[in-house]
Amino acid sequence: MKWNHKVPKLTVVGAGPGDADLITLKGIKALQSADVVLYDALVNKELLDHAPHAEQIFVGKRKGCYTYGQDQINELIVARGHSHGHVVRLKGGDPFVFGRGAEEMEYAALHGLITEFVPGISSxxxxxxxxxxxxxxxxxxxxxxxxxxxxxxxxxxxxxxxxxxxxxxxxxxxxxxxxxxxxxxxxxxxxxxxxxxxxxxxxxxxxxxxxxxxxxxxxxxxxxxxxxxxxxxxxxxxxxxxxxxxxxxxxxxxxxxxxxx
Missing domain, CATH: 3.30.950.10 (Tetrapyrrole methylase, C-terminal domain)
Structure with missing residues (x-):
């Protein structure tokens, strides 16, 4: 079924532990259908090649420095979901293992986004x-x-x-x-x-x-x-x-x- 980009959606995707080959096929398909990708510091940037037409926004943390705080990331997910359609939140490892993926999905759902989860291989x-x-x-x-x-x-x-x-x-x-x-x-x-x-x-x-x-x-x-x-x-x-x-x-x-x- 072809995705209706007017419907706001969040897919939280586990990118795996670092080797780009360790993402799942389902994760790659989610990236290919993304309108926006919000990605973290530990994500292998090679994975962004699977979403060449999506807006790509770095929202990670390096050496204790935050580009966005968690509240800002939550708001960005919702804003881009309503303005662009399908937001993929690409997180290292498995987002349900110390990855705050559940929190982001809950916030998105409370603000009108359809949510989906794609497990990753945990580090x-x-x-x-x-x-x-x-x-x-x-x-x-x-x-x-x-x-x-x-x-x-x-x-x-x-x-x-x-x-x-x-x-x-x-x-x-x-x-x-x-x-x-x-x-x-x-x-x-x-x-x-x-x-x-x-x-x-x-x-x-x-x-x-x-x-x-x-x-x-x-x-x-x-x-x-x-x-x-x-x-x-x-x-x-x-x-x-x-x-x-x-x-x-x-x-x-x-x-x-x-x-x-």
Whole structure:
């Protein structure tokens, strides 16, 4: 059915964690039908090529500087919906995982816009996965927590303390500024040797990885100059990465030997 551009509509689309290939086909179709695209800082700009005829407006945040505040973004969605038609709100990862997508949809619906949601691949899953870190593994981890490291009050989430007591894999987003506090909580539970991976700019060409333990990770972060945007993964599943890398190295050596024979 051809979309009537006089009817105001908002589609909140998850862009995935950074690699442009990780957006869904449904997300691409939404971009192709957009009259306006409002996109965030962590969105791969290659995705905007799928909306060449749409007005494209950057509404993200870089290094703490806002182009638009959240209230202004909400108002812009509604204004452009009524004046242009189909607004696509393109957000990194999955907009329903610490992405405020639900809030924007609610505001748009209250102001007369039809709303639709297109899920994205969450960075909490894909970024560790790209580094061969599974969030669950039989015999190692039966569950996982995904927690925001910093709340709207700029404090560490109380859920981190609860997660530190569990045997689950713990994935912390937006937590680099609270790393010292996170480490302290895990040490209080006697988990000094628990493996930790920190992945910066995951799934992009600028990706950087630091792997250590609760005891060593702060030094590793300093030595490798790791910073936001980054994901912190704590759990024995981090060891899977080294196992895979070792096996791949062995395969490569054997393949080189066969080729040279």
């Amino acid at each position: 909490s899953l894909a970024v560790p996965g790209y580094q061969n870190v599974p969030l669950t593994k039989r015999g190692s981890s039966e569950s996982f927590w995904v927690i925001t490291g910093t709340t709207k009050d700029h404090k560490i989430s109380g859920d981190v303390e609860l997660a530190a007591k569990s045997t689950a894999t713990v994935v912390i987003l937006m937590g680099m500024g609270k790393l010292a506090e996170i480490v302290k909580l895990f040490k209080q539970e006697g988990k000094h040797e628990l493996p930790v991976a920190i992945i910066q700019n995951g799934t992009t060409p600028e990706e950087k990885v630091g792997v250590g333990t609760v005891n060593t990770i702060e030094t590793i972060v300093k030595d490798q100059n790791l910073a936001n945007p980054a994901i912190i993964v704590l759990g024995s599943v981090v060891n899977h990465r080294e196992q895979i890398l070792s096996l791949q190295e062995k395969i490569n050596i054997e393949s080189s030997f066969v080729a040279a024979s």
